[in-house]
Structure formats: C-alpha cells, structure tokens
Amino acid sequence: MIIHLRSSVNSQEASQLADSIKAFYIVSDGKNVLITGSGLKEVPDLIADKVDEFWVFPNDIQLASRKYLGKTREVNIGNVTIGGDSKNTLLIGGPCSVESEDQIRNSAELLVGLGLTTLRGGCYKPRTSPYSFQGLGLEGLKLLSKMRDEFGLNVITEARDATHIQEIIEYTDVIQVGAKAMYDQGILRACAKTNKPVLIKRGFGTTLQEFVQAAEFVMSGGNENVILCERGLRTFETGTRFTLDLCGVAWMQEYTNLPVILDPSHAMGYAYGVPSLARACVAMGIDGLLIEAHPDPSVAKSDASQQLNHEQFRQLLNSLRPVAESVGYKMV
Ligand code: PEP
Ligand code: MN
Secondary structure (H helix, E strand, O other), rough: OOOEEEEOOOHHHHHHHHHHHEEEEEOOOEEEEOOOOOOOOOOOOOHOOOOOOOOOOOOOOOOOOOOOOOOOEEEEOEEEEEOOOOOEEEEEEEEOEEOOOHHHHHHHHHHHHHOEEEEEEEEOOOOOOOOOOOOOOOOHHHHHHHHHHOOOOEEEEOOOOOOOHHHHHHHHOOEEEEEEEEHHHHHHHHHOOOOOOOOEEEEOOOOOHHHHHHHHHHHHHHOOOOOEEEEEEOEEEEOOEOOOOOOHHHHHHHOOOOOOEEEEEHHHHHHHHHHHHHHHHHHHOOEEEEEEEOOHHOOOOHHHHHEEEEHHHHHHHHHHHHHHHHHOOOOO
C-alpha cells in the first residue's frame, strides 16, 4: 500500500508514523509518503486520521506501478529529460568498455558531432571469465569525467559492486546496474541512497515482476529516478546472443510508470542485426536506446562482435529519426 500523508503531518511525525506501522518513508514530489507491503488492504487505525490518499496493490509493484502514477515518470539525465511529457528517445552511445583516452575521446567526438548528449562506457566490466579484460576501473571513470568536462556530455557507467557507487557518483551522471548485478541488493540499496538516475538492466533470466521489484528496492529507499532497460533474455536459441523481449517492453509500458530503454546491442550480440532491431525498438515509442559503438570494433576489448563502427552508428541515427517521428517521438 502507498499512503500519502496529509500536508499537516511534518517529516518527523511522518517518520514516526512509518515506524509505528513498519512502513518505508520517502519524500516524493514534496509529499510525505509511506509504503507498506502489498499484503495490507486497509489503512491501519493507528494512522487513519493522518492519511490524505492511499493506493492498494495486488503485489509488490507499487511505486513503479502505472496504477499509482498514470504516466511515465520524468527522469533528468543532465539537461536531457526522458519520460514525462518529453516524448524523447534518448540515444545513448559509446563503447562497451572505456579502453584508452584516444578511444573514448573518439567516441565522445562522434556523439557531439551528431548532436547527441549521452556517452556510455564500462569501467568495471562484469565479465564471464576472470581472464578477460575487466575494465580500467577508476582510471576509466576519470576518463569519462574528462569527456564530460571537455564535451559537455552526460556519462553513464556500470557498478559491478556496491563499493563502486561512491566513485561512480563522483565521476558520472547515471549509475548502470547490469543484468548480472540487478539481483545484488547491496548495489540496489546503495543506489537508493543517491539521487542519481539508476538504469537497471533486466537479468537474462528475470521475470518482469522480479525486474520491477529490483526497481522498487531503489525507489522505496528514496531514489525514484529509475530507468528500466530490456537487453534480451536467454532462450533455447543460440544463433543470436539473447532474445530481445519486446512483449515485455509492451508490458512495462502498460503496467509500470518507469521510462524504458532498450539495448539491442547486447540482445543481438552481432552488429549486423543491431540497426534493424533498433528501428523496431524505436517504433514502440520508447524512452531510450542503448547502442554500443567503437572506433574500431575489430580491436574492442569486450563485446567486439556487436559494436557498430562509427559510420554505421551515424547511418543508424539517420534511419531512426523518421521512425521515432512516426510514433510521435524525437531522437535526442
Ligand atoms: C554492458 O552494458 O556493457 C553489459 C555488460 O550489459 P549487460 O549487463 O546487459 O550484460
Ligand atoms: Mn557490452
């Protein structure tokens, strides 16, 4: 249950009321809000005269539920807005991993040249093998931050561990929680304590309900700036890396109030399929797209087979603009 307290209740009292009914307490849009488990069907007598409005839910999708907030939440990434009334489809580009200053500057120049705003590059890579390139760590974060300063770009990188969160906040604008990390409650709880946007990628064996509940961990902890990212599921198919769940995207748009970003690069696993998949994604009227691109994919230290080269990325953006327009969105 979500409970909006009357405006006459101050924050100290709100926090005491939360304790008295074992609820979460957050301040949302200037309102004191309590959240209890979905088992609760009626407002507890203890707080009945303090309640302004309340919502009952059939399960623990609450703050993220469309039933609670009948529209997509607005999330600001630097000076760019997604969700809300923006009708923006944010194209997030950049290499899988930050590898060197030359490489990431080349990527930054590509984006700026195309009028784009948001650069992504991994610094702590969650690799399947311990012998693969693990990312540049703090050195990579500093390079991203340098690009942010030099080019005025917003930058995104992934936290592999809760201990990375503080430095990621210091150097970047959005915290990415990867498909493997999204079950890590240490990371989710640490993200909840920041006010940075958190882009959560769906695990490849994660149900939609579990996915949104990961978002609820961050939101109920006080950070409602959450973005969902669909990046493909593991199925019986081995011809492609994963299977992009567009049905799941329709479900998220129907039942949640969170902006949805799609990642066809990791889903497909091969560059040849990325442009057409990206167009299919944008045709769904989505809040963003995450595309991996590398100055020279053949020498990429991670995910080489799926990264577009810069010419392919340019062409892709041109082909996406009319698709976005046809569904009332704008590529930004
Ligand atoms: C990535 O975004 O580079 C990545 C590792 O993706 P995922 O967590 O979706 O596998
Ligand atoms: Mn990658």
